[in-house]
Every structure is written in structure tokens, then in C-alpha cells.
Amino acid sequence: MKMRNNSFKTPTRQSKIGIVANFLFFMQKFVRAFIPVIILFIVKDSSRIPLPWVVIGSGILFLLVAIWSYLAYRNFFFYIDEKTDSFIIMKGVLAKSKTIVPLENIQQVTLNQKFIHKLVQVYAVEIDSAGSTEKEVEIPSVSHDIALELKSLLLSYNKTEVNNHILIDANTTEQNDLVQKLSIWTLIKLGLTTSYLQTLGLILAFFITFFEQYSNIFLKDYSDEEVFDMYRTSDVESLVILYVLVVLISLVLMVNVVRVIMKFFNYSISVQNNTFLVNYGLLSTHNVILRPRRIQLLKVTQNFFQAKMDLFHLKINQVISGESKGKNVGLEIPGYSKAEKNAFFNLVFEHETEKSLFELAPNYRFWAFRFFIFAIIPATVGVLIYMNHYDWKIVSAFCMAYILLMGLIQYRIFKVRKLIVYKDLICLRSGFWDVTETWLEPNKIQKLSVSQLFWQKKYDIGTLTLHTAGGNVSFQTTSYSELTQLSDLWLYEIESANKGWM
Template sequence: MNRIDFSQPRRQSIKGLILIFFQEGRSAIKFFWPILVPLVLSKNSDKKLFVVGATLAVGLILILIHTILYYRKFLFHIDDQNFILNKGYLNRKTLTIPIERIQNVNTNQTLLQQFLKVMSVEIDTAGSSKKELKILSLSKPAAVQLAMQLSRYLEAKQTNNPEDQEEPVQKEKLILQLTNRDLLRIGISQNHFQTAFLLFIFCAQFYSQVKEYFQEKAEKYFQEAFVFISQSGWAIISSMIVFFLIISFLYSMIRTLVLYYDLRFNKLNQSYRIVSGLLTRKNLLVPFRKIQQLNWETGPVKKLFGIYKVNILQATSGVAVKTPLIEVPGCLHKHVELLKSDLFGPDELKDQPVIRSSGIYFRRTWIYKGWVPAGLCSPLMILDWRYVFLLMAWILFMLIYSRLTLQKSYFQINQDHIRVSSGAISHKFKQMEFHKVQHLKFSQSLFYKKLGVASLEVGNASGKITIPFIDVKIARDLYDYLLWYAETSSRFWM
């Protein structure tokens, strides 16, 4: 492969025109659709065809001009120290990224890009707050070389060992590959209730958005539906629940397939590489030092299959930007153990005593999630007294739920690690090292002061871990200890 010279400013692949056109066209439609919909739906007349056609034509021409200008003014190159990106034709913008600041270089290929035989390259930095550093279309060799040239600095920085720089390509070791059978299991073990709820919210929102445009019709249908629901009552409610659950089951299956199809989890010297996806092949490189926290989770169905869902949390760049969440579902116990030993060394926490949340946590969960919602829904009993049973059932269910919550709320620590367990139906674990602590928060409600319990929040660069309702003495000691640790530790958090 010829070495491509990136020291001169260059444009992306000419095929990028097509991609930019689609991207900008899509954002234009997203922005203007509230105007376009009434236009298309307005009463038919001779003029309508002309107006719609002209609007579309003008729009298309504008987007086309925009695309060409955007393409022409989008230039990037690498000088000694920096990756430099120039863009914008009305507002010129120069982004200069010191290469040592680059955290990650990810390549990505959507279906359209696969068809055009190009790839996009995304450069991730700490500190920059917008995801502006994306080159939409580079020929595959160019993309790979750019990623390699940028990552070479990255790996060199990581190891700080001149000999390692010479090592051309690292050996990748395949840890886990998901087969279609694995995907089926993962799909089945998803939380279908949660999906059903989200789906319901989505439908409700969609309904309220569309309603404005179809006001009259909608009202008529809605009234009919309302009459129908109030007449058939319980039967319709239960069948609706079943309906949403079936839909969400299908949705989970499809989502699992699209996101995790042929997932490959590879281990390099000092990083992981995860490739997955059906329509879009995602390719993420995660250096170990960037990982702040490891989460793993199992649930009743997952236990049956013996699988865990693992989340690898990376340092986020800037405020309000989420680095892609790295999710590896369908891990077996040995994979979780491997990850733990890669990231945290030998498991010393296993033998550490378990420190549990106070029983007050049970009481509070039951009141907040059981009695309060039931109390708020109590006026329903005026409509139909049989709601009493539903509310009672809810409170009873939450009694069990809160018991489980308390049972699973505990943590284990040693000198430099913490592992926090949580969950109710599912069982979640979070683990981090103390030198990655960024901030600490101690909180205590007046009501719990007398009872001597408090909550602790341990923040790291990827988020935070909450330890609810522990003994106040433990919380304070841990607070002082972690603060002291973060201040004196010589290890850098990243």
C-alpha cells in the first residue's frame, strides 16, 4: 500500500458530494418538515402542484450549491504536531487539534458508504465539546491510513517506549464473536417492559405532533377510540398491554440484530476493538487508559442463558457530549472475568467484606415507587372501584421489588478499587479504580440524619457511581479516604 501524504491540505473523496448532499438534505427536511407537511396536505388546486414543485426544485438547487461549496471548502491535513481541519464557506472555521490530544480515531461505514466504497473517519478528543471532527467520505485506503497515522502517535504516547513505536501493526486477538444464536438469546433477554413503555411514549408524542395537522380527523377518531375504550374497559387495556409487549419484543429483536450483528470483540496490546452492526458497521477502538468504569449486568432471563451485558465507560469529552457507549451484550462469565483482570488486575475484591445499604433504603424505595404512585392514581377508584385491586397489586409488587433492591444494594472495596452492586430484578455491578475519582458528593436528608445514614456519589470522567443509604460514618470515612487518594495518587486518571 502506498503511503498517502497527509501533509498537504486535501479534500475528501469526490463521492463525498453524494453523502454531503444526503446529509444536508436530510437535516433540511428535518428542519423544514413542519412547513412542508401542510403544504403537501393543503387542498388540491391547479396552483398546488406548481408551488410544491417549485419549492422542491429551489430547495434541491440550494442544497446542491451548499453541498458543492461545503465540499470545496472542507480541507484537512496533518502537520508536525496537529491535525488541521478547515471548513465553512460563509464562516471560515479552522480547527487545530494537537495530535497528542486525540483520544480515539474511529472509522465507520454506513450502508450507503459501503455501496460507494468509502468510509467516514471520526476524531475524538478530550475537551472539544462538539462532534465536528468528522470526515464523511474517504476512500478505504485513505481512511485506514489516516486513522493509522493518527493512532500511531496515540499508541506511542500511551507506551512512551520508543521500541514499541517501531512495531508495525499490533496483533489482534478475538475474544468474543456473536453468532446468530447468541443474538437470539440477547434479543429474548432484553427488558421488554422498558421498550414497551418507551414505545408507548413515542406513540403518544407522535400522536400529539401529528394531531395539529389532522386536527378534525384526529378528534373524531380520538373520540371514537375513547368511547370504545371506556365501553370495553379492562379487556381493551389488557389487550393493549399485550399488543405493546409483542411489538416491543419484535422491536428488541430487530434492534439487537441491527446493532450487534456479527459483533467482534478484539483485544490489542493496550486497547479493545469492537466491530459490530448490520446496516452500519461500527468500529471502535478503546484504549485501556481511557476506560473509567466497567459495568456488567445480568437478569433472570440472562441468567438462564448464562450471559452478561457489559458496558465499558470511557472518559467523556466536554460537557453535554456523550462518547459512544460501548456495549457488549452476550458476554459469558469468563469474558467478564477477562475484562476485569485486564482492567483491574487480579480480583481482590471478591474476598472483601460486603457493606450493605441500610434497611431505610427499602422503606424509602417502597414509599416512593409503591405508595406515592398508587396514591396519585387513587382518584381512578372513583371511575371504577375495581382499580383498588390494581393499586393493591402495584403496592405488593413494589414491596417485593424494594426488598430485592435492598438485597442487591451493597459494595465492596479494597485499597484502590470499589465495586458497587445495584438493581432489583436485574443485577448490576459497577467497578472503578480510585485514582480515576474526579469529584465526590456526600448527601444526607434531614430525616435520615437522626437515623445515621447518608448517600455517597463517586464521580469519574465517564459519569458517577452512587452508593445509597449507607452508614454515615462509613460515608464520611470513604469521602475523606477517596479525596486523599485522588490527591496523592501518582497515577494519572487517563
């Protein structure tokens, strides 16, 4: 791509069509904020306020939002200041602000397209910088050409990565080592097998908030007792429960599939010069650049069903910087086969992952402690509470069943847990249904601690915690002396090699 030499040196506005995008975004915000009012209005009070007033009111609102979005467009400038070598954004309608990002601090430039952006064919340019406390910078709406130009221009200033980027943009077609796309079928398989609990939680949360907010509208004719009586008098309780269960399961699966497809539609990864370019999304498109050097933790998850289908879910934790701490900065690769996963590993880690040097399992006290906390204590409390209400046979049967179930669950968790050490690579395996392997290179460790509770001293057991810029990893209740030896080894590797962590 040929770059214009004078581009962006003077304050530049966004694309004009961006006014429309601004308008739609502000309207979206308004509508979201006033949904309860609008619904209430439609359901309850539609006769109280005369229609002309409603029309005039919304007309004024439209006009105000339109003026506001025009002003937001007029007052938004971005440019590269050559004197200070920095990228500057000025914005604000009433409260004005000026953000200055030194060009050499720019780490990553991402083009995003939300649904509204797609409607008017513009892109949002997101700029991540290395300064740990600086806020992320975003230019909300520019045309595709300008977005691409800005991206390559901004990245070309980054001194250390300069060679990489010019190459990427110059030979987009030639240098692709690997392009992968996820088929719809993979996404469906994934939707059928992942995150049941999360989706169930979402559905329940949705219903609960929905009923809390609007119960007074829909249920005003029934009192609570009436509803309760209706439920009580029906003899088909067990059938109802079965019915609810079936509906809930199919709902979860359906929502899951839709969620996964919406999120990861048209997922593609291409690799150029050891840099990953990832594109995905149905309604909002994400466009992410990932450099292996910035990967801090790599999580590979698989459950029983996925193992049968040869499907892995990868999650990549990059550097969490100050401002975006709460934000999810991980990148997901939702469906990889074993072969694809191994190819990815070879690209990301320079080291052998075939044979491990050393494996560490938790001490049996890991299981015993959790068995006591999660099985014995709740069972005892349950017995004490229900002893006098029900027959002791039923109570003890329930109690035994619970203890057995919990014991088995904890045993599975205990058996899965492993700390596996490779040459220049650490893997921590954990989980119950979804088994997650967390991979990291020792040189990503920022801080390391080994600890033991005072009564653990004589049994030589303890806990290891590794702090990285992408999150913490810890491994509990295992051989303390092995842990100290391992941490000495990793410290030696960090301190002698002088490999950067980013």
C-alpha cells in the same frame, strides 16, 4: 503499512465521491425537515398546486443542494501543520471556520460509516482530543485508504501512545490475542430480554407524536365524541384490552430484536497489545478503539432471563469531555457469557475479582424510607380521593394490594443493593429487574464525598458519592463509620500510588 512521508502536509481535500455523500446528506436533512409538509401535500392539497410547479420547485432545490454540496467539498481542507505540530481543518461555504487541534492532544481516531457512506464507499473520520472544551473534529467523507492512513498517521504523533499504535497497524494479523464475534442468535436472545420499558416508551412516544401531528388529517371525519361512543358501546372491553396487550407485547419484542440486530450486527472485538478494537452496525458501521486505561466505569447488567441464558450486557463509560457531555460516550458490549466476561475483566482490571475484602449493605431505613414514600403516601392519597366514590371494601383491597406490591418491590431493591470492596476495585450492585454491577478502580475517583442528614447522625448512617470522569456513583443509607473508613482507604490509595486516571 507503509506511510507516505509527505502525506497530508499540504491542505488536502476529501475524496471526490464525497460530493455525492454530501449531496445525499443534505437531501436527507431537507426531506427530514419537510416530512410533515410533504405528507400534508400528498394527503390534502395535491390538487391545489399544479404539477409542473412542483417539478420545477424540486428541480431548483436539487440544483441548489448539488451546488452547495460541491462548494462544501471545495472549501473543505485538512492537513498537518508541521510548524505548529497541529492538525488543521478548514471548512465552510458562507461562514468559514478553521479548527486547530494540537497533535499531542489527539486521543482517539474513529472511522464511522453511516448508511449513506456505505452507498458510496467512503468513511467519516472522527477525531477526539483531550482538550476538555474543544469540539470534536470530523472529516465527513474520505476513501478507506486515506482514512486508514490518516488514522495511523494522526495516532503516531501521540507521543505517549506512539509504540502501541505503530505496532497495531504493522501486525494487524499477528498480534491478535483474542477475537470475538457475536452471533445473530446471541443478538436475538438479547433482543428478547432487554430494555422492554425503553422500547415501550419509544413506541408510545412514536404513536403519540404521530397522532398529535396528523390527527387532523386522519380523524377529520370523526368527532371525539363519536369515537368515544363507539368505544363505549362495545361490550368486549376486556377482550379488547387483552388483544391490545398481546399486540403490544409482541410489538415490543419484535422492535427490540430488530433494534438490537440493527445496532449490533456483526459485532466483533479484537484485542491487540492491550487495546480493544470494536466493530459493529448494520446500516451504520462503528469502529471504535478502546484503551483499558481510559475506562472510568464498567457496568455489567443482567436480568432474570439473561441469567438463565448466561448473557451479560456490558457498558463502558469513558471520559466525558466538556463538549460531548450530552452525548453518549459509552461503548456497549451487548452479549458476553460468564467466561467471556471474566476474560474481559482480567484484561481490563489487573486485580483479583474473585474474593471480596468487604461487603456493605444498606441499613433497613433505606427500605423503610422508600416504603413510606412510594407505598404509604400514594396509598393514603388514593384512599382520600376514592373513599367517597367507591365501596370501602374495594378501596381498601386495592390499597392493601398496592402497599404489598410496592413493599415487595422496594424490598427487592433493598436486598440487591450492595457495595462490594475488592483489593483495588469497587463494585456497586443495584437494580430491581435489571441488576447492574458498576465496577471502578479507586484511582479513577476524582472527588469523593460522605454525607449524612442531621437526624441520621445518631443512627450512624450516611451516603457515599464517588465522582469519576465517566459519571457519578453513590450508595445511600448505610453505616457512616464504615463509609468514612473506606473513603480514607481509597484516598490513601489514590494519593500514595500516583497512578494516573487516564
